[in-house]
Amino acid sequence: MIKRKKRAIGIISLMLVASVSIYAILWALRDNIVFFYSPSEINQKILSDSLEEKSFIRLGGMVKESSIVKLNNGFISFVVTDFNKEIKVIFKGIPPDLFKEGQGVIAEGSIGRDYTFTASSILAKHDENYMPPEVEKILKKEGFE
Amino acid sequence: MPKNLANPGVFEKYIRTFSPWLGVFSIVLLSVGLWFAIFNSPVDYIQGETVRIMYIHVPSAWLGMTIYSVVALSSFIGLIYGHIVAYIIAKASAPIGAVFTLICLVSGSSWGKPMWGTWWVWDARLTSVFILFFFFIGFIIFSKSFKDPVKGEKISSILALVGFINIPIIKFSVDFWNTLHQSASISKLDNPTIHVDMMIPLLLMFLAFLFIFMFLLTIRLQAELNDRRYVTHALNVK
Numbered sequence: 001m002i003k004r005k006k007r008a009i010g011i012i013s014l015m016l017v018a019s020v021s022i023y024a025i026l027w028a029l030r031d032n033i034v035f036f037y038s039p040s041e042i043n044q045k046i047l048s049d050s051l052e053e054k055s056f057i058r059l060g061g062m063v064k065e066s067s068i069v070k071l072n073n074g075f076i077s078f079v080v081t082d083f084n085k086e087i088k089v090i091f092k093g094i095p096p097d098l099f100k101e102g103q104g105v106i107a108e109g110s111i112g113r114d115y116t117f118t119a120s121s122i123l124a125k126h127d128e129n130y131m132p133p134e135v136e137k138i139l140k141k142e143g144f145e
Numbered sequence: 146m147p148k149n150l151a152n153p154g155v156f157e158k159y160i161r162t163f164s165p166w167l168g169v170f171s172i173v174l175l176s177v178g179l180w181f182a183i184f185n186s187p188v189d190y191i192q193g194e195t196v197r198i199m200y201i202h203v204p205s206a207w208l209g210m211t212i213y214s215v216v217a218l219s220s221f222i223g224l225i226y227g228h229i230v231a232y233i234i235a236k237a238s239a240p241i242g243a244v245f246t247l248i249c250l251v252s253g254s255s256w257g258k259p260m261w262g263t264w265w266v267w268d269a270r271l272t273s274v275f276i277l278f279f280f281f282i283g284f285i286i287f288s289k290s291f292k293d294p295v296k297g298e299k300i301s302s303i304l305a306l307v308g309f310i311n312i313p314i315i316k317f318s319v320d321f322w323n324t325l326h327q328s329a330s331i332s333k334l335d336n337p338t339i340h341v342d343m344m345i346p347l348l349l350m351f352l353a354f355l356f357i358f359m360f361l362l363t364i365r366l367q368a369e370l371n372d373r374r375y376v377t378h379a380l381n382v383k
Contacts, residue, residue: 008225011306018307026314034323035268060323096262098191106325123261128330130196131340132187 036060036106039085051111059087059117060106060125068101080105080117087111091119098124151228157370164363171360174353181346189343195259196343202252204351205245206274208358210312212242213277216284217309220302232298233373235305236288237365241358243281250274261325269318270326273311280308294376 026033036058037045045051059080067079075092078101089107099105104125111117131139149155182200189196216235223232253271254264265271284301291297319328330339337344 004225011221011224011303014303015306015310019310022310022314030322033269035266035325036323038323096260098260098262103191121262123263123266123325125325126191126260126327128327129338130189130192130199130330130343132342133190134187135340136190 038082039080039087040082043085054110056110058106058108063101063103063105065101087117089117089119091122095122096124098126151230153230153370156230160363160366167356167360167363171356174356178346178349178353181349186346187342192260198252198256200346200350202249202256203347204354205248207351208354209242209246209249209277210315212238213312217305220305224302233369237362237369239281239284241361246278246281266325268324268326269322270324273315273318276311277315
């Protein structure tokens with residue numbers, strides 16, 4: 001019985017030590033584990049001078065309503081917002097199908113001194129809402145969306 | 146529940162009785178679930194037909210995590226109480242869990258390409274599930290790499306327990322960090338963000354997968370018990 005208790009204590013303390021060390025590692029790396037930054041976070045980084053110009057970064061947020069503009073030579077521009085700060089993005093190429101105004105988006109690229117984000121690729125972010133189109137229509141009619 | 150279920154012989158008798166029934170339930174639930182998932186559920190307002198990948202992807206993700214918890218719990222019981230049956234359950238579950246995790250990764254990837262625009266990104270959710278897959282593989286390899294089976298059992302059990310820390314990381318990765326992967330739709334059961342017509346096929350498919358796991362587990366358990374009987378016999382003859 002005492003042997004069993006010793007073993008249990010040994011295993012549980014091993015688990016505790018491992019959990020704490022993994023927690024410490026994840027905490028130290030938290031800035032690298034996040035997949036993207038919101039416009040506010042990027043703004044903060046620029047203000048605190050911790051973001052090097054032209055360094056690779058991911059910007060995530062909502063595509064602002066009626067902000068997608070088709071430019072010449074296959075460029076498009078749009079505005080990413082987190083309903084607090086906004087950043088203008090320029091991108092050349094074909095965005096994914098889900099890329100729409102009012103939808104989540106993640107742009108990969110770098111931000112210049114003029115606060116314009118030059119994206120090398122664009123990912124569409126899908127939210128956790130799943131519903132049939134008819135339901136969405138009714139929700140829209142009732143002003144939920 | 147009989148008290149002597151920890152006795153391998155009694156245990157084997159029970160799983161022999163349960164196994165065919167689990168098989169029958171698996172087939173019935175999978176047929177109904179697939180019929181709902183493929184023919185009798187609505188398309189999504191954004192994803193269209195692609196939403197049907199979810200009915201494979203989400204249940205296999207849940208199963209991967211559930212099976213890992215089974216492996217970790219049985220390893221824990223095996224380490225502390227030294228019950229052979231507990232370790233056999235861990236050993237028999239691990240390959241099934243690895244396959245479900247792989248199904249989750251592959252189906253998720255094939256959903257990601259049309260929806261996100263990429264097969265794979267290294268965000269917290271995708272990476273932690275990838276690590277889960279490697280913990281399964283590590284457990285399987287460790288349990289087979291030692292000449293002394295008892296040593297192999299102990300070392301792989303400890304690996305399984307350390308890897309269990311990854312399970313809450315997977316679950317909460319979408320809340321702790323910004324990820325490309327969407328957050329949970331169904332964990333808040335009082336207010337799920339998935340329409341009921343899509344939730345029914347999803348839960349049916351989860352039940353089907355759960356029964357498939359239990360059915361495969363009973364088959365693998367019988368094989369493991371036979372294998373052990375053979376090894377013990379061979380050792381005694383020597």
